[in-house]
Amino acid sequence: MMNRKITKVAVLGSGIMGSRIACHFANIGVEVLLLDIAPKELTAEEQAKGLALDHKAVKNRIVNAALQTAVKSNPSPIYSQNVLQKISTGNFDDDMSKIANYDWIIEVVIENLDIKKKVFEQVEQFRKPGTLITSNTSGIPIHLMAEGRSEDFKSNFCGTHFFNPPRYLRLLEIIPTPYTKPEIIDFLMHYGDKFLGKTTVLCKDTPAFIANRVGVYSIMALLHSVEKLDLTIEEVDKFTGPALGRPKSATFRTSDVVGLDTMIKVAKGLYDNVPNDKAHDLFKLPAYVEKMAENNWLGDKTKQGFYKKIKNAEGKSEILALDLKTLEYKPQQKVKSATLEMTKSIDKVADRMKIFAAGKDKAGELFRTSFFGLFEYVSDRIPEIADELYKIDDAMRAGFGWELGPFEVWDAVGVAEAIEGMKKYGNEPATWVGEMLAGGNTSFYKVEDGVKKYYDIPSKSYKAIPGTSDFIILENLKANNKVLYKNAGASIIDLGEGILNVEFHSKMNTIGGDTLSAINKAIDMAEKDYRGVVIGNDGANFSAGANVGMIFMMAVEQEWEELNMAIRLFQNTSMRIRYSSIPVVVAPHNLTLGGGCEFSLHADHVQLSAETYMGLVEFGVGVIPGGGGTKEFALRASDEFSDDQIVQNTLKNRFLTIGMAKVSTSAVEAFELGYLQKDKYAISMNRSRLIADAKAKAIELADAGYTKPVQRKNIKVLGKQGLGIVHAGANSMYSGHYISEHDKKISEKLGYVMCGGDLSSPTEVTEQYLLDLEREAFLSLCGERKTLERIQSIVTKGKPLRN
Structure with missing residues (x-):
């Protein structure tokens, strides 16, 4: 493999595709220069401001407007607002010379061969020899674009056809010309897969490719x-x-x-x-x-x-x-x-x-x-x-x-x-x-x-299909008799090298008693005869959370003792994920809600797909996170406390993340919302590599001499001082008609748990103390008519109810 690093990419053309390709490179941490043509005439607004055609704001109007449109579009092309700092904009007249410092130049201008050739002529004046140059055309033969260019340009040039929207559609077609150096193709096939998270397909230069x-x-x-x-x-x-x-x-x-x-x-x-x-x-x-x-x-x-x-x-x-x-x-x-x-x-x-x-x-x-x-x-x-x-x-x-x-x-x-x-x-x-x-x-x-x-x-x-030897596909292992245990909701699969995998396969991968027993069984087996456990699956979503239908049935039948046992089992499973003698790696992707998020909060390491939509959304069904999520947010808030001002803000931020049921729109945002901890997560850009990456992390943790962590007894909670903040906030939201009376009640229950109850002064408590409060609050909310109405709406109509 040639030693080529991509740290800076220039994207020429800021239309629908150009601006979104620029955003996706910024998503993966690459510095991007996005260029487009300068306008030929002023808008009425520019004339009114007395601007001339050579004013910078005018010259970059087209490119800046295109980028703004892209960023506002839904679904969003960016992982987080912060990635925009990686993108700078400019125009072909003033800024083309900057491409001399860029590692890869991607042309995404209008589908017109003459215009593309003009752009490439300009590129040749400034491009450093050896720099990668590709075109994102979907309809023009690639070899025609290389005509009349220098030998160095031709040998480093090919087609890279992204599909719209480039963040979400996984295809990247790579189309060489007769002049493209083979090592360029090898590099792009590998880079597209590993760093851009794409399924890279090598195509021939035929109409519309594959x-x-x-x-x-x-x-x-x-x-x-x-x-x-x-x-x-x-x-x-x-x-x-x-x-x-x-x-x-x-x-x-x-x-x-x-x-x-x-x-x-x-x-x-x-x-x-x-x-x-x-x-x-x-x-x-x-x-x-x-x-x-x-x-x-x-x-x-x-x-x-x-x-x-x-x-x-x-x-x-x-x-x-x-x-x-x-x-x-x-x-x-x-x-x-x-x-x-x-x-x-x-x-x-x-x-x-x-x-x-x-x-x-x-x-x-x-x-x-x-x-x-x-x-x-x-x-x-x-x-x-x-x-x-x-x-x-x-x-x-x-x-x-x-x-x-x-x-x-x-x-x-x-x-x-x-x-x-x-x-x-x-x-x-x-x-x-x-x-x-x-x-x-x-x-x-x-x-x-x-x-x-x-x-x-x-x-x-x-x-064997080339390039797939690095992937672990659970379906193939199942066909190869690697299933060690199976029940209605989950399977335990041997990934080899001492690592077991727990795969969910219920509807929407919801978590019920059978899922919990499979996780506990896998950890038992691993503690005895294996080295680590991965919790991951190849379903459309990692998990939509706990099976609320089951909770609803128990609550309606008023089977409180059974419901208490069920919640306790959920909490104990989350705690078991953290406090076992082997490393447990959770590998979420797409929807990772409620219980799926709580398992991630307790993992030794979270190896997640770039497209992970993680959140504690229990408020929507009228309860608080009851599988250890509320306890964990109180614990993390305690670790972030320093002086009083920060104490209050930290508690408020953690409280609002649960209270507003915030769901991340990407793995990066899951970290920004506090669902992931600094050194305990990594992102797999290519979803196909997720289970393999998680397995590698479990091996790494085991090799490093993993030791069982000790349960926490020093979690600082604020007691009445914190409750005052919570009640004041909930009351002002209620009187401003932002939340309903029932929302106010749930908020107060959530605050009660996160503050450790109505203790007279800030105190240090244990994890188990907080788990007991969390379970009590969850149970009492299940006894509320309005909570049952919310759960029923989700179970029967699949829609959240605001009551």
Whole structure:
């Protein structure tokens, strides 16, 4: 691996992609220079201020406005407001010379070859030889951009195609030209994966590369079959959403978010640039899409597309759907489907595919029409767009958010069975697929010794997917008989080298009695025969917190003794995570709420995904954190106390984090909110590396001679002095109508625990003392009618209730 460090990146072009790419580099701690063109004329506001065109504020107006728009957008492109300090802005006229000091220059200007070439000409004047230079184009052949450039430029130049939004979509396509040095490609593949957190896919310089070529084919094929199968917009979105392992926005809603114009542009580009593609005619727009473009119904950006939001007669917001036959908007219709009903009870997406393929209704028909065509298409694209089939699957999962790539879906349906079906629909797979089956190989992938392998066409054998040897994929270990214990809510899996993993697999990974018993069992096993424990999973979310349905049942039945035992077990499990004789590493990602957050608070180390949304949200269901979270915040406040002023502010800040149920929007913000402690956490940029990184940390702690910590007996609490602050704050919030009477009651209970009760003066107490107060407060709140109403609303409607 070449020794190349990236500490400074220059991004040329600050449009939607440029500004967001700049933000993502700043997220990972890189210094960024974001440049764009200087305006040619003044705005009325600038004229009124008497500014001239050469004034700095005018010259940087375009770039600064673009960055501001990006930062205000939702979802946010930044991990925390603090990362903005890493970005400086400028314009091509005054600041291009600064790129001489930058390690990587990324061009993200408008999709026009002549303009790009002009920018590169300017870059050549200032760029230091050997500096990495790449283009984020999605439609222009990469090799054309290198024409006329110096040898050094050409050998250090290639395409790096990010997907929008670059913080959240995991695909980064790397596209070399014939002149690109191989070590540049190796470096980018590694850097994208390890530091930018991307699934890096090596592409060929073919039209639309891999993901857009296959993704746009898939969308266009669907747009054409909608008419043939007489489907409504609502039906298509229902059939092509989460049940199929696709994002909730499915097909038409996604198109509205991305913008119909973007899709039309890529489709037209493909229609013009792949004249020999067997599916060439599919890239032609259906008449209704042409009409929508004429009407400027481009989706969210024009306030209407396939859907339109209106205010109805009662003044409530309502979302109408477009009738594709009449092109009029109508109220959405409920979608019924026997096939969808049958898939509901099946957790694994792969297992639903056979049901879809055999479906007797419109959902089944749409699946067969779409996928049989897609199977033919992707098998024909090898070796044109990629030599290996796994690259196509990687690109579709990371770029389009599909849970399974096309070849994985084909495997799930059954390769030979699907070919039978394809024939009936007039679809023919590429000859290599037939040869694969004839050679006795019945699937595109298989797992051997915990390693996923793909079918390699030239050698007619299975090979390990490159780059994945550093990943630990729990599914593969389960297929390799590494499960040591399993119950309804969790499994204990042997990760090797003396480390066990506790994987949750309940709905939303909520935590109930079975999850708690699995954690305790894993720690028992590790203390006896292993070296450490990781708590982590590959689910969509780490954990949505405690199973509130179970708490609700006990509270309604007034089974107080059982509820008391359940809360005690939760608290004891959190404490066991901290006070065991082996290291316990928690590896959260995405939603990490309530109990999931409390486990993280007690871990020896938290190895978390950059995208972790962590918070103690119990207030929303009318209680306080009861699994050790309130105790832990009191403990941490005590450790931060110094003089009186700081004591009061620290208590107030810690109190408000719980009282306002603050959830971090990233791992970085989880630290800023106080959920993570300075030397006890690390961030994995690439979610695929999370469990492996957590395992490595557990080994490191064990190797360093881990010793069991001692429970704390010196936690300083403020007693009545603190309660005064809490009550005054809660009263002023209540009288200002910011919180309800019930919120005030919960706030006072929370304050009571965090202040250690109504002690007459500041006192030192033990952890167990605070845990007992926490449990009492939690129990008493469960006896309140308004708390039960809140819990019921979450359990039955999935919505928080303010009462």
